[in-house]
Amino acid sequence: MNYIYPAVFYPEGDGKYSVIFPDLNDLATYGDNLADAFAMAQEACGQYLFTSLRDGDVLPAPTPLDAVEKDEDAALVNLICVNLDEYARAYNDKAVKKTLSIPAWLNTACENYGINYSKVLQDALIAKIQARS
Structure with a gap:
């Protein structure tokens, strides 16, 4: 579903722009150019x-x-459209089930120590992604 809200773009002296969303509790951001x-x-x-x-x-x-x-004559007012269905697909933190195979001895050892497989796997995957960034 698309949501559309107005934003005010304020030009800064260095070519950058500050952006304010008056309807969204004055949500603010900026960009290096328009x-x-x-x-x-x-x-x-x-x-x-x-x-x-x-x-x-x-x-x-x-x-x-x-x-x-808008507070300044040079400010631009424009509409920003966000497709929240696409946004949710990209950023949703809903859990996804994956099948995992490990040796039986490792399974026994992990159960004895109360190790949470999902937590360990998430931590390892996040570390791997961060190492590549």
Whole structure:
């Protein structure tokens, strides 16, 4: 499902842009240029909306574009669209079941020590990903 909220883009002196979402508790982000600011705005908006809906919060109605107030004449007001279905697929932390094969002796030893297979595997996979980043 698509959600659309207005954002105010404020140009900074160094070519960067600050971005404020007035409807989302003044959610703020920035970008190194206008294109980066749009990408960062979409990411920040997606994260905010995804988290709010996951927590059971009611989302505010978006302010009409022509009613959005800006503090500076040079500021740009634009709509940011976020497809939360795509966002959820990319960032959802819902558990996914995987089949694991280990030697019987290792299984016995892990059970004796109360080792949580899922936790150990998650930690190892996260470490492996971080090592490649």
